[in-house]
Amino acid sequence: MQKVGMGIAALITVAVLAGCSSNAASGDTPDAETSLEGQTITLVVPFDPGGGYDAYARMLAPLLGEELGATVIVENRPGAGGILATNEVVNSKPDGRTIALLNGPGHLGSAIAEADGVLYDAEKMSYIGQISSEPDVVVTNGGGEIESADDMAGKRFAATGPGSNEYIDAVVLNELLGLDSEVITGFASSNEASLNVVQKNVDLHSRSLGSQLPGIKAGDLVPVLVIGTNSGESEIANVPNLLDVVPSSSKELAILHSALVSSGRIIAAPPGMDEGMLNLLRDAFEAAVTDEAFQKSAAESGRPISFMGGADMQKLVSGVMGSPKAYVELIKKAYSG
Amino acid sequence: MLDAIGAGLAQAVTPMSLLMLLIGVVIGFFVGILPGLGGAVTLALLIPVTYGMDPVPAFSLLLGMYVVCAIAGDFTSILFGIPGEPTSAAMVLDGYPMNKKGQAGRALGASLSSSAVGAIFGALVLMALIPVMRPLMLGISAPELFAAGLLGLTFIAALSAGSIHKGVIMAAVGVLIALVGIDPNLGIPRYTFDNLHLWEGIGIVPVVVGLLGGAEVLQTMLEKGSGPKQTAPPHLGGIMVGVKDSFRNWWLMLRTSAIGAGLGILPGLGGSVSQFVAYGHAKQTSKHPEEFGNGSIEGVIAAGSTTAAKDGGALVPTIAFGIPGSASMAVLLGAFLILGLNPGPEMLTEQLDVTLSLVWIIVLSTLVAVVLGALLIRPLAKLTSVSGKLLVPFLIAMLTIGAFSYKNAGEDIWVMLAFLAIGVVAARFKWPRIPLLLGLVLGELLERYFMVSYALFEWDWLSRPGVVLVEVAIGAMILLTAIRVARKKRPARKVGQLTGGLV
Numbered sequence: 001m002q003k004v005g006m007g008i009a010a011l012i013t014v015a016v017l018a019g020c021s022s023n024a025a026s027g028d029t030p031d032a033e034t035s036l037e038g039q040t041i042t043l044v045v046p047f048d049p050g051g052g053y054d055a056y057a058r059m060l061a062p063l064l065g066e067e068l069g070a071t072v073i074v075e076n077r078p079g080a081g082g083i084l085a086t087n088e089v090v091n092s093k094p095d096g097r098t099i100a101l102l103n104g105p106g107h108l109g110s111a112i113a114e115a116d117g118v119l120y121d122a123e124k125m126s127y128i129g130q131i132s133s134e135p136d137v138v139v140t141n142g143g144g145e146i147e148s149a150d151d152m153a154g155k156r157f158a159a160t161g162p163g164s165n166e167y168i169d170a171v172v173l174n175e176l177l178g179l180d181s182e183v184i185t186g187f188a189s190s191n192e193a194s195l196n197v198v199q200k201n202v203d204l205h206s207r208s209l210g211s212q213l214p215g216i217k218a219g220d221l222v223p224v225l226v227i228g229t230n231s232g233e234s235e236i237a238n239v240p241n242l243l244d245v246v247p248s249s250s251k252e253l254a255i256l257h258s259a260l261v262s263s264g265r266i267i268a269a270p271p272g273m274d275e276g277m278l279n280l281l282r283d284a285f286e287a288a289v290t291d292e293a294f295q296k297s298a299a300e301s302g303r304p305i306s307f308m309g310g311a312d313m314q315k316l317v318s319g320v321m322g323s324p325k326a327y328v329e330l331i332k333k334a335y336s337g
Numbered sequence: 338m339l340d341a342i343g344a345g346l347a348q349a350v351t352p353m354s355l356l357m358l359l360i361g362v363v364i365g366f367f368v369g370i371l372p373g374l375g376g377a378v379t380l381a382l383l384i385p386v387t388y389g390m391d392p393v394p395a396f397s398l399l400l401g402m403y404v405v406c407a408i409a410g411d412f413t414s415i416l417f418g419i420p421g422e423p424t425s426a427a428m429v430l431d432g433y434p435m436n437k438k439g440q441a442g443r444a445l446g447a448s449l450s451s452s453a454v455g456a457i458f459g460a461l462v463l464m465a466l467i468p469v470m471r472p473l474m475l476g477i478s479a480p481e482l483f484a485a486g487l488l489g490l491t492f493i494a495a496l497s498a499g500s501i502h503k504g505v506i507m508a509a510v511g512v513l514i515a516l517v518g519i520d521p522n523l524g525i526p527r528y529t530f531d532n533l534h535l536w537e538g539i540g541i542v543p544v545v546v547g548l549l550g551g552a553e554v555l556q557t558m559l560e561k562g563s564g565p566k567q568t569a570p571p572h573l574g575g576i577m578v579g580v581k582d583s584f585r586n587w588w589l590m591l592r593t594s595a596i597g598a599g600l601g602i603l604p605g606l607g608g609s610v611s612q613f614v615a616y617g618h619a620k621q622t623s624k625h626p627e628e629f630g631n632g633s634i635e636g637v638i639a640a641g642s643t644t645a646a647k648d649g650g651a652l653v654p655t656i657a658f659g660i661p662g663s664a665s666m667a668v669l670l671g672a673f674l675i676l677g678l679n680p681g682p683e684m685l686t687e688q689l690d691v692t693l694s695l696v697w698i699i700v701l702s703t704l705v706a707v708v709l710g711a712l713l714i715r716p717l718a719k720l721t722s723v724s725g726k727l728l729v730p731f732l733i734a735m736l737t738i739g740a741f742s743y744k745n746a747g748e749d750i751w752v753m754l755a756f757l758a759i760g761v762v763a764a765r766f767k768w769p770r771i772p773l774l775l776g777l778v779l780g781e782l783l784e785r786y787f788m789v790s791y792a793l794f795e796w797d798w799l800s801r802p803g804v805v806l807v808e809v810a811i812g813a814m815i816l817l818t819a820i821r822v823a824r825k826k827r828p829a830r831k832v833g834q835l836t837g838g839l840v
Contacts, residue, residue: 048377048664048667049377049378049380049381049382049668050377050380050381050384050664050667050668050669050670050671051667051671052671054381054671055384055671055675058381058384058385059385062385075745076378076381076744076745077744077745077746078537078744079533079534079536079537079744079746080519080533080534080536080537081536083533084533084534084536087533116526117533117536161519161521161522161524162523162524163524184789184792184793185521185522185523185524185792186521186522186785186788186789186792187479187789188521188604188605188785189661189667191659191660191661191667191670192604192605192660194660195474195478195604195654195658195660196478196479196793198475198658199475199478201478201479201793201794202793214659214674214679214680214681215659215681217679217681217683218679218680218681218682218683219681219682220658220681297388297389300677301388301674301675301677302674302675302677303675335524336524
């Protein structure tokens, strides 16, 4: 009997531990003050360790901590393409001790599409600023078959799955340029989709410039189209932009989509944050990422900084969220598969 | 090439590189021993430390840490029956029963030496493939991955001792569990019950930790006499016996190392599948298959060498095309880019010396790990004679942390508990647990790559050279097994009493 009792006690211990951990994210905190000195701030990354988001978060954390006199720790909460972590952050206290690094196109795209699982109003969140922004680049293999946007018609795109940035791009290009192209989904990762382009199993693949650059530099991939603002990288200097090739009837939608892609990597906090705290975070963020030494070392490690202030970011979000029906329908299509 | 091999070695043995290597190995040892806290997460935590370093010292730290993780992960499997890493699950099957028989030292010695041979074998495979890496990777796409997954499925028979029917049913349950999550092609949620946590499916870490480790802890706790108690005090003089055992089985070590390195090359397949393929292969070819699951030294050797050999193989797609074969390789790829290295042709020409220094780093860190491991075996093995009352709370904390830290998700603790219950019931009624694990891993893989193969090539993929090769291998294996079964009478079946029918 004693043994059974011990077993039950052990199970209870585990259950309590489980309960604690799921509540930990929103644990008790003292009243919000307009200083975060000596506090511990959690910077939530909605993706696995090791990717671009994780890298930016870990670069930023010590500097932001220094500016605020606080300790900033990075916590990876992967799941549901980022929606899981965003839902959690939105429901935590707006006391400045929980912030998140969000994937702009994914975050805003799923909000516009009212995708399954989204439990928040993207416009109401408190935006602290943008740390990076890069265009998406559509690439093909070195076969020389596709040289212009027109050649893309009837070809096949690779993508991980519906709702991913690369799938949204393919659906939008199909619609705006009238390509009638097939999108092959199911690849385990974006890198795997890319290898299939090199292998000539598929023709086209769209993802961020930073992810495409190694393949372009190695000569395995050839850029054919840029979506969003070209940041001046020499590798894509002469590549046409979506805005140049789109027919005038679709220009408005192309501009909207370029804005969505350019929303980049965003630092955000829960909705309802008081103005003093929000300004404190925005100022500290600005001071951290506009530091010249930081920008230089970030660029050298292949993670260039592109700063936008929180107020401007908030406007960008409102603009995207107020998109006309035609664009909303298009994005919804990109989420329904 | 010879110049580059020398230049690679010269860079790997600079004082800075060696210091970093040593630090990496020590960190790797402790991370490997703790279940759940995996190599991938630790790599990510270490990357900021490498900012501003030269590539070779940076990789000495990162790769040194990572390689040793796999070796040390096996220690936890042997000592506590809890896999230290998801890739150490096969080590539990025979390493833990050996420990229960009082042969912890022998098992640890065999695991350490076979891991060392496996790691060095993997590094040599990496070096040998440098000239043909890119053409090789151009031939591997979804159809080849599907075929390899199918090959893995054929080992279910070998992994379900006792009753093949029960094995197939458990594998089917595993495949059904793999259906949970977002459909990879259409993006439609399946069996997620509006719970976002389930969108990415049931994770392998909480399942392994609960099904094998958790069930073991709970079972021993409820047994009469309480706690994972030794039937005999750990026989530590056996360390050298274990080392000798592994070298006596050198041919097995080489074959299972080749399986690890070969499957490691295939992105996405990784160590969680190859360990069972190697284990199944060892059992099929063994003269004493009835010992497997009850403390077979051959099982320990197969699991040890294959797990350590996979890393050399996994670096192939990472270096050749920047395609990471696993979560850890994805993190390592991030480090390549931060350090200014571009995976692709550059790594095989201008920066060939850096690539070759990776080979040397694997070899050196393995050797350091062997020395460190040999020193730590005695104090670690003493842990097994700690009374159950003291050990059980510690083990439960390890299980809970292991499940939680996989994705920083409390939900995974519930997943772990659910599989703990399944594990206890399965053990009680002697249903094999490993086929369930294999079904879970392979179910996701087979579905994904079948759909992608068809979308890319319709049915033409069935005649791709790589696929045909694997089809022939599967056919040959089935034929050989049939012949063997027909020739000799079935050996008297012993039910795995010690593992409660783990396999």
